[in-house]
Amino acid sequence: MTAKVIVTRPRPGLDDTLARARAVGLDAVGHPLSEIEPRGWHGPDPEQVDALLVGSANAIRHGGEELRRYGGKPVHAVGKATAEAARRAGFAVASVGSGGLQSVADTIRPPSRLLRVAGAEHVPLGVAEGVSVTTVIAYEAVPLALPEALRDMQQHDLVVMLHSAGAAAQLAKEARRLELDPSRIALAAIGPRVAAAAGDGWRAIHVCDTPSDAALLDMVRRACL
Known part of the structure; x- marks a missing residue:
């Protein structure tokens, strides 16, 4: 069986x-x-952001009006599903990972100012010197x-x-x-x-x-x- x-x-x-x-x-x-619920958030001035770092398609689905402020920014996506969600939302995809978000972050060369659009449950990331990451919480998983x-x-x-x-x-x-x-x-x-x-x-x-x-x-x- x-x-x-x-x-x-x-x-x-x-x-x-x-x-x-x-x-x-x-x-x-x-x-x-769990079920995914959006959270209100406010990010930095888009002029202070070079690209978005996204570890889940949920960040795109639940980013809301605030995410649209960054519509002209390229997206570094954790995988194919996240990249496809970003494309459907009108973003250009700069890179697509296949082994977790840290592996994506490792490929980003300085200088770069990243906005990480994350969920309430997320892992810390390491980045190269000259790469900065601002993290915002756009959604949460409710048990x-x-x-x-x-x-x-x-x-x-x-x-x-x-x-x-x-x-x-x-x-x-x-x-x-x-x-x-x-x-x-x-x-x-x-x-x-x-x-x-x-x-x-x-x-x-x-x-x-x-x-x-x-x-x-x-x-x-x-x-x-």
Whole structure:
């Protein structure tokens, strides 16, 4: 029997992951552990910004009117999905990463004044001397409860996909609330920081080498089929 895969990322990313998971033969269902909500923000004078640094398509989707002030600025995007969201919003894309936002930041040469449009949950970045980063918070992930029916799903070989540390921490909290047996649940984490946030006691924790949805799905497919 193949494992049942639980996808926990917020929409609309959840729907994209579900479609890709089912296309490769995974028995996948969606139970988001958070929903994305915009936050009011105000950035610096656009004349003081050379480019935007964006680690999620959510920053583009929820940037609002304030983001439009920077419409003429190029975007350094964490990956293809973020780059596509930026293009659809009318931005020119200067670079597209494939291994996390730090790898993108490492390619930016001085002098450069970056505006990082981030979520409330974000990791610190290092940049080269002569590169400055101003960070603004444009959105946040609001935790959601898991359904009571998840208790009954423990009879399956469960694998839970985790795309963020916030989701991992919320899963651990919800597992305690629902009195789930973590020893019957395997986790597939998009990176080491996400895996660490889930805590201990799970049947297994698989950690992705490359922080992307495609790589995470490939890891899950190899583990489940």
